[in-house]
Amino acid sequence: MRYWRVERKSSEGQLDLGRAFDLMSAIGHEDVNAMAGAILKTVASAAPIVQCTIFAYEFGNRPRTVAVADRRGGRFLQDIADSYARHYYALDGNQSVIAPASSRQDCAIVLHQQASDEIAHAGYRAACYQRPNVSDRLSLLVQPAGDIWLSVNFYRDSAQGQFGPGEIAAIETLAPLFAHGAQHHYRLNGQPLQGAGPMMLASLRRHCPDLSKRELDVLRGVLEGLTAVEIADAMGLQPSSVITYQKRAYKRMGISSQRQLFALCLGPQAA
Known part of the structure; x- marks a missing residue:
């Protein structure tokens, strides 16, 4: 497992305007999963990814699922997300980033990579990686407010192996776009009233x-x-x-x- 802060880079190549438009259109969309779907389509230019989830970690509570998208369709991924939030989130390496002691106020974007074979807990590994046939996960973490973190997660199919350095670099280039899109969507549509x-x-x-x-x-x-x-x-x-x-x-x-x-x-x- 490893995580690092994203530094802004000059983009190479061009982003498909149609996918960029879909991503912007998904912000605040009434379809709760539209943002995850648009991100999944857009990131396809950087690497083959089968699933995308967006979680909100609010006030130290267990995560809340903001959106999911699965190329295979169905609600299978939603069930996996629910299982993660109920049973396994505390075991996630993301917690080392979003812990209160490491809270950031400077709009930093952090990438965290966590492969299946790096997870020691058998139940977590089976439920969230082996069962959905995931070999690797790359998480984009951004903090829209002091006690709130968003996690945009990209999952790699086992047949595709782990993310390569070139693929990670390409996703890192797109990270600011995804991070700001997810934050705006959260503020418009994903953020519940603070009860x-x-x-x-x-x-x-x-x-x-x-x-x-x-x-x-x-x-x-x-x-x-x-x-x-x-x-x-x-x-x-x-x-x-x-x-x-x-x-x-x-x-x-x-x-x-x-x-x-x-x-x-x-x-x-x-x-």
């Missing part, structure tokens, strides 16, 4: 930075009014595991009840 849940969760993260991602996911469910069974179903866990994560989080924060949790979110002196 109480995400904002309160951000407050908890500031209060207790040691909370794990699983603990934060459980607390998010509690703040949204879900039961332990409903949270367990959303996270793919047993209800007993949810209760364990909740108790562990409460202990870290020095509280013992749901009432104190809400008080902690709403005011620094309330808890």
Whole structure:
């Protein structure tokens, strides 16, 4: 696995105007997957890629799928994206880029490469690489706001092997176009209204930075009014595991009840 900051380069060759127009037209489109589809078509000039996903990582929560596109059609990729968001996102190498300690405010664009054989976790590797027949992934990461990152992901079919240096260089040249297009689309169509849940969760993260991602996911469910069974179903866990994560989080924060949790979110002196 490796990641690096994209430096602006002078473009070589020409971008097909029809594909560029499709990409611009997809910004804010009512079809939620139009942006991923337009990016997938445009990037074909740089390298053979079979799938594209766009995820939003907001306020340290588990990722939300903004758009998907699969040359093979169907909702298979959507199911894979859902599985990633529920079970495996914390194992993703992208987390080393989007972690709060490495948060950037200078509109940097970062590329991260992660091949199937570099993933140690068998479940993650099977669900997100082997099952969809992916050998390599190149992720374009950009930060539209302080607590928000977008990830535009390009997936390589196993028959095509890993990305070559020339293909990566060609994608890197197009990266600013994709990054700015994805950011504008997110602001127009992909960004949900910031409800109480995400904002309160951000407050908890500031209060207790040691909370794990699983603990934060459980607390998010509690703040949204879900039961332990409903949270367990959303996270793919047993209800007993949810209760364990909740108790562990409460202990870290020095509280013992749901009432104190809400008080902690709403005011620094309330808890």
